[in-house]
Amino acid sequence: MPTEMIQAEKLIYEYDKRDEEGNIIGSERAIDGVDIDVPAGSFVAILGHNGSGKSTLAKHMNAILVPTGGTMWVDGRDTKDPDELWNVRQTAGMVFQNPDNQIIGTVVEEDVGFGPENLGVSTDEIWQRVEESLKAVGMLDRRKDSPNKLSGGQKQRVAIAGVLAMEPKCIVLDEPTAMLDPNGRKEVIRAVEELRKKKNVTVILITHYMEEVIEADQVFVMDDGHIVMHGTPREIFSRVDELKSYRMDVPQVTMLAEALRKRGLNLPKGILRREELVEALCQLR
């Protein structure tokens, strides 16, 4: 019996390829034998280029897709079991890329209350959850506003609050910052980090921004449906050339440290943060 929050074993997802008339002409493996363990309460990041299979993997975490081979357990529940579907979805909430596609309410607090209302939560408790969730993402003072008036980062935080209000044990964020400006990105990442600290929610973040995964406990890199790299951010970002071969990058500070190493400075590998680089340079002086 799996004990992790998310556990995949030899996960395979295969779909039919069709021609213009809709005839099946073959099959494609979007995920090909993935093993992954995410302990409860941890923060895991998944990197991978467009088409590497990371979104398909994410969709398995709340049973939007079910494996065609192998198994995915969410908090010990097999996502293939139809009887567990709603439990799985309640355990793992999802936040997507485009904030405009996820907000349906005309007032912020109504939007956040929509989820728990559908779960049949009592009215008093809905309001309590709405308040707590908006507070957790720092949007409580906008509860009476129309979502139209919010910036991208604020809308995305409301979307996160909407998921939180369903009290999931785990949140899966699929490129939540792709459409945001630098400030919006910071707001969202800060909100996610707070959640994890204060509410002990398991966080799975899929992103193309290397700076956003620095605080993760573990990083997985996907390519062609496989997990090709796995480790702490420091381990992963020490392997600059390998990452680049998977169309990924490293944080700009890591790149600068690497450029300085190539020019002959004796800096340690895997520098991630600005303060670390400045400290290391001061040591060399």
Add this chain to the structure above:
Amino acid sequence: MSIALEHVSYVYSPGTAYEKHALKDVSFEIPQGQFVGIIGHTGSGKSTLIQHLNGLVRATSGKVLYEGKNIYDEGYNMRALRSQVGLVFQYPEYQLFEVDVLSDVCFGPKNQGLSPEECEKNAREALELVGFPEKYYKQSPFELSGGQKRRVAIAGVLAMKPKVLILDEPTAGLDPKGRDEILDQVEKLHKETGMTVILVSHSMEDIARYVERIIVMNHGEKMLDGTPKEVFRHYKELEEVGLAAPQVTYVMHDLKERGFDVSPDATTIEEAADEIMRSFRG
């Protein structure tokens, strides 16, 4: 040979409760051949601004001058303007619609009234300019990867042979390699054709690396206008309006504070590395 805004203001729904000043008294001139970046937080007026440059949105007051002529003059040929000032929208791949790549790219020149032979010639040149492989010309654009789709969409605008190319966040949603590939290609295009390029982006690192001039928009007004070094010197003001300087600029400021003899002006990795090495050599 330039494109210029003179005291342009744009007001949404004037005289109603929803009245909003999207642009306030914006003026600047972009000479032919410049590579310009436009930055600003969401809602700062960037997109409204670029839509003025090819006449998609008409200013409430002020003038837009293309090659010295006011585009709002009676009888001005807007159609000709739109083929000379090409605009690539955000997520342009959603606008692909044809059965194969080559036909999709031919759509622009076809509307310019060119013969089928000329259309195909221009389309092929455009696809070559964006580095799109010929073996996929007859493939459906919908079967391509995100980065390839975006190249096709950009080629669709280039096939009209514009003198000015405006790109609204051309790398949004692409993986890091895809981002570099598109921007390297745009830079090459700029160098080889002498085309004016106006790049709207949320990535300060990308802006610093590619452009020669940055225009910063805030609440519909032009807040800063200068070289990347000049603009990112104002990093504190940029932060106040939801922007930032590239990360390396912050490293340089930190080092200077710690007593390193470095100029904090570096905005790219290369510049920063050179400057740090110089300080170590004394």
